[in-house]
Amino acid sequence: MPDQALNDYIPILLLAGFAVSFASLNLIVSWLLGKRGGTNPDKESAFECGMKPLTPERRRFSVKFYLVAMLFILFDIEIVFLYPWAVTYKSLGMFGFIEMVLFIAVLIIGWWYVVAKGALDWGPRRPAVSVQSAAPSEQAS
Amino acid sequence: MNQDLIFYVASNLVKIIIFTHIALILAALMSLAERRVSAVMQSRLGPNRVGFGGILQPIADALKFIFKEDVVPGHVEKVLFVLAPAIALIPALLTLAVIPFGPPLEVLGREVPLVIADLDIGVLFVFAIASLGVYGIVFAGWASNSRYPMLGGVRASAQMISYELSLGLSVVGVFMVTGSLRMLDVVALQDDMWFCFTQPVGFLVFVICAFAETNRLPFDMPEAETELVAGYHTEYSSMKFAMFFMGEYTAMFVFSGLIATLFLGGWDIPFMSAETFAALGNWGALLGFASFMAKCCAFLFFYIWVRWTIPRFRFDQLMSLGWKVLLPLAIANVLATGLFNLPS
Numbered sequence: 001m002p003d004q005a006l007n008d009y010i011p012i013l014l015l016a017g018f019a020v021s022f023a024s025l026n027l028i029v030s031w032l033l034g035k036r037g038g039t040n041p042d043k044e045s046a047f048e049c050g051m052k053p054l055t056p057e058r059r060r061f062s063v064k065f066y067l068v069a070m071l072f073i074l075f076d077i078e079i080v081f082l083y084p085w086a087v088t089y090k091s092l093g094m095f096g097f098i099e100m101v102l103f104i105a106v107l108i109i110g111w112w113y114v115v116a117k118g119a120l121d122w123g124p125r126r127p128a129v130s131v132q133s134a135a136p137s138e139q140a141s
Numbered sequence: 142m143n144q145d146l147i148f149y150v151a152s153n154l155v156k157i158i159i160f161t162h163i164a165l166i167l168a169a170l171m172s173l174a175e176r177r178v179s180a181v182m183q184s185r186l187g188p189n190r191v192g193f194g195g196i197l198q199p200i201a202d203a204l205k206f207i208f209k210e211d212v213v214p215g216h217v218e219k220v221l222f223v224l225a226p227a228i229a230l231i232p233a234l235l236t237l238a239v240i241p242f243g244p245p246l247e248v249l250g251r252e253v254p255l256v257i258a259d260l261d262i263g264v265l266f267v268f269a270i271a272s273l274g275v276y277g278i279v280f281a282g283w284a285s286n287s288r289y290p291m292l293g294g295v296r297a298s299a300q301m302i303s304y305e306l307s308l309g310l311s312v313v314g315v316f317m318v319t320g321s322l323r324m325l326d327v328v329a330l331q332d333d334m335w336f337c338f339t340q341p342v343g344f345l346v347f348v349i350c351a352f353a354e355t356n357r358l359p360f361d362m363p364e365a366e367t368e369l370v371a372g373y374h375t376e377y378s379s380m381k382f383a384m385f386f387m388g389e390y391t392a393m394f395v396f397s398g399l400i401a402t403l404f405l406g407g408w409d410i411p412f413m414s415a416e417t418f419a420a421l422g423n424w425g426a427l428l429g430f431a432s433f434m435a436k437c438c439a440f441l442f443f444y445i446w447v448r449w450t451i452p453r454f455r456f457d458q459l460m461s462l463g464w465k466v467l468l469p470l471a472i473a474n475v476l477a478t479g480l481f482n483l484p485s
Contacts, residue, residue: 011153011258012238018157019234023227023384030380035210044215046287047375059291065299068460072302075468079309082475083265086316089479097479104472111468120464122457 067119078107152253160257163434164237168390169199171441178445203383211379221284226377226384229277233391235270239263240398241324243408243430244418255430256324263322267399268309271354274392275301278356278373281385285376293372296362296456303463304353304360310471311346314478315403328407332415337404342474344404346467351396353463355389358448362456397440401433408433 037043045052085092085100092099114120173188173195180187189195213222241256260266275298282294316322318339319330327336337344353360364372374385401407408418408429418425454462 007149008258008260010150011157012235012260014150014153015157015161015238015257016231016235018161019231020227022161022234023230026230026380026384027223027227030207030209030211033207034379035208037210037212039215043212046214046216046285047370048288059288061291061295065295068299068303072306075306076302076309079306079313082310082313083316083322086313086475087320087322089317089482090320094483097483100479101476104476108469108472111472115465120460122460 064119064122071114071119074110075107078103148249148251152248152251153257156253156255156257160237160240160242161234163242164234164391164394165387167394167437167441168387169203171390171393172202172386173198174441175445178442179449182446182449206380206383209379211381214376216286217376218284218286221280222376223381225277225281225284226381226388227277228280229274230384230388230391232270232273232277233388233395236267236392236395237398239266239324240395241328241402241407242433244415244426246426247423254325255426259323259325261321261323263324263327264312264316264399264403265322267395268305271392271395272301272305274388277385277388281377282373285373287376289369289371289375290373293362293364293369293375297356297373300356300360300362300459300463301354303460304350304467307346307463307467307471308350308354310468310475311343311350312403313471313475314340314343317475317478317482324402324407328402328409329415331406331409335404335406335409340404340474340478342470342477344400346471346474347404348400349467351400352444352447353459355392355396355444357393357444359451359454360459361453362459367453393441393444394437397437397444398433400440401436405436 081103082100085096089096176198177187177189177195179185187195188198191197191201213219238257239260241254241259243255245252245254247253278297278301279294282290282292282297285291285294315327315336318336319327321327352358356362356364361372364374369375374382377385409415410428410432418429421428
């Protein structure tokens with residue numbers, strides 16, 4: 001078959017078409033056949049365990065989530081660099097191994113710095129005594 | 142040449158229809174099995190009224206979902222709110238593309254591999270598409286404009302991206318041994334020895350991350366019903382609600398398939414070599430397919446089993462497990478694999 005690399009992606013396109021039409025069909029069918037009920041203030045309001053919401057819904061959330069997202073991007077890119085290396089590992093020889101040990105060493109230093117800075121500690125700010133921070137890691141290991 | 146292309150496209154259409162239906166029907170049965178097995182584990186009966194032993198329960202559920210009122214509350218961001226369930230479902234179906242279901246089948250004198258697309262980037266494609274599933278959950282949480290969905294969505298994003306790191310790293314060891322990302326190559330190389338024996342640490346990390354990526358207990362923080370009502374899909378009703386579950390169960394099936402392919406030998410049966418499969422012809426293909434499905438179903442059962450065995454993690458425990466335990470473990474696995482397979 002000519003142009004094998006491109007032909008490989010024809011099924012993906014077909015599958016994407018199937019997935020998109022299946023998802024939209026679900027939405028349309030339930031919209032067409034679903035019961036139509038009237039509306040009332042309680043139905044329109046946000047769910048709050050039966051109470052009327054007292055404060056606006058958009059609330060602040062911890063900046064830690066942004067931090068995790070940023071760290072993810074850094075580490076994920078480094079992991080993606082590992083893939084071509086892993087695939088060609090056997091043909092690279094000793095050079096490839098040493099090179100990657102150095103690369104991973106840099107990765108680990110970065111990781112250690114992030115952990116030491118407390119970027120991955122959740123909950124209240126670091127307690128003076130490490131009772132609380134010791135407990136989760138004990139359970140996790 | 143033209144005939145080849147027609148056959149190629151037609152066979153792929155048939156494969157797509159069959160494989161997606163297998164995944165969706167399995168997802169439906171999984172929603173029943175989930176309740177029945179849970180019931181058995183808690184000495185209850187579970188839903189057993191519709192059809193023989195409750196086997197038609199998923200169909201009853203689907204009908205009910207379709208005819209329920211599709212509530213779109215006034216306070217939501219309408220466009221994202223409607224799109225979110227579709228975005229959660231589509232990537233789950235797309236990732237099916239590279240899962241090999243069995244040895245090649247022979248149809249009309251042509252060899253048809255039982256995989257929708259045998260891409261040379263294989264696993265990378267799964268990771269790329271599966272991570273898009275996060276958007277569905279984050280959009281749902283954000284667009285709902287409500288307290289619990291918001292918390293669920295934010296948690297989901299942090300959890301899924303954190304575990305994606307270890308997930309991606311845990312398979313690097315496998316690819317150092319195979320030297321290829323192509324799924325069929327990975328299966329072929331496990332003919333003698335499954336990678337779960339040669340890569341035990343990678344296997345362990347991958348399984349744990351698979352639980353976190355599909356938001357299953359003990360890592361179901363995004364929906365944690367005891368604290369967040371229903372997490373990111375609190376405000377959803379009708380078919381939109383069901384689509385999140387279809388997406389989740391399909392993703393569970395895909396991850397079971399990935400585990401089976403990468404670590405449990407794919408369609409391989411112990412002490413049966415690839416030549417034996419080839420000698421059996423199409424029966425061999427069916428046998429391989431059955432073996433692959435058996436492994437998947439065993440893992441799907443394992444998902445339910447774990448759900449009722451291990452309690453839910455706290456969020457800080459979850460994050461420190463991902464970043465401080467699994468990530469270093471996965472890195473150590475890469476280094477160890479490098480040492481054991483030192484190129485001479």
